[in-house]
Amino acid sequence: MLTLTDIAEDPLILTRGLRLRDASPAVLRPLVHADAERLADFLAGLSPESRRLSTFDGYDFAAARELCAAIARYDKLRLVLEDESSQRIVGLFELSLALTASDIARYRAAGIHLTERTDCRFGPTLADAYQGSGAGSLVLPFVTEAVRLLGRSRIILWGGVLADNARALRFYEKNGFQLVGPFTGPHGTPSLDMILPLTGHVPPLPT
Numbered sequence: 388m389l390t391l392t393d394i395a396e397d398p399l400i401l402t403r404g405l406r407l408r409d410a411s412p413a414v415l416r417p418l419v420h421a422d423a424e425r426l427a428d429f430l431a432g433l434s435p436e437s438r439r440l441s442t443f444d445g446y447d448f449a450a451a452r453e454l455c456a457a458i459a460r461y462d463k464l465r466l467v468l469e470d471e472s473s474q475r476i477v478g479l480f481e482l483s484l485a486l487t488a489s490d491i492a493r494y495r496a497a498g499i500h501l502t503e504r505t506d507c508r509f510g511p512t513l514a515d516a517y518q519g520s521g522a523g524s525l526v527l528p529f530v531t532e533a534v535r536l537l538g539r540s541r542i543i544l545w546g547g548v549l550a551d552n553a554r555a556l557r558f559y560e561k562n563g564f565q566l567v568g569p570f571t572g573p574h575g576t577p578s579l580d581m582i583l584p585l586t587g588h589v590p591p592l593p594t
């Protein structure tokens with residue numbers, strides 16, 4: 388089983404080349420320390436609406452540096468999507484191997500027993516210009532591959548999805564996420580819990 392330390396030591400383990408819908412080349416890979424400036428550009432470029440739908444602690448260089456400083460130190464794996472033609476970070480896909488007490492309680496009330504042996508949290512964010520372009524669906528199989536390699540078999544949404552986030556809801560539904568139930572988010576926002584059970588063959592580690 389892969390660990391976050393293994394990935395930080397050899398990011399190539401989880402580096403995959405992709406083609407975006409317009410056939411331009413892109414790479415999905417773990418965030419690395421050298422990314423702080425480019426990650427800051429990505430965060431700073433998010434529109435107010437994107438920031439409402441997907442919230443970060445900050446949107447500047449300090450916030451980006453914090454995310455880079457957290458590499459392999461806590462429970463998070465952050466994958467970035469890089470558009471090869473511009474060399475810009477155009478997506479951030481976050482996984483957390485830790486669960487919160489409130490997640491566990493909400494899912495238990497819905498009859499689902501979450502554990503840190505089986506479950507992890509996931510939150511995707513694309514740059515505004517890349518939203519609705521199929522990039523999220525292109526990346527998701529690589530995220531599920533990473534989750535399997537980390538030894539987990541289900542993915543829940545990190546903090547749920549806002550109930551009015553129609554595009555994200557469609558994205559999750561078409562990619563197999565199941566609705567668990569509604570809840571009220573930290574700022575009184577109507578939100579939904581969703582879960583994706585991973586099934587099938589566990590791919591071998593790339594050599």
Ligand SMILES: CC(C)(COP(=O)(O)OP(=O)(O)OC[C@H]1O[C@@H](n2cnc3c(N)ncnc32)[C@H](O)[C@@H]1OP(=O)(O)O)[C@@H](O)C(=O)NCCC(=O)NCCS
Nearest residue numbers: 440511512513518519520521522523524553554555557558
């Ligand atoms: C959520 C997100 C990662 C999905 O990635 P994506 O590349 O946009 O998703 P896809 O293009 O693969 O799929 C989106 C689907 O929603 C549909 N869609 C787009 N806008 C929509 C809208 N306003 N209402 C309903 N459906 C919509 C698309 O047509 C597509 O469905 P289809 O393939 O059946 O036509 C991306 O949109 C994003 O980063 N959004 C902003 C941040 C965010 O909301 N993050 C999630 C927080 S929980």
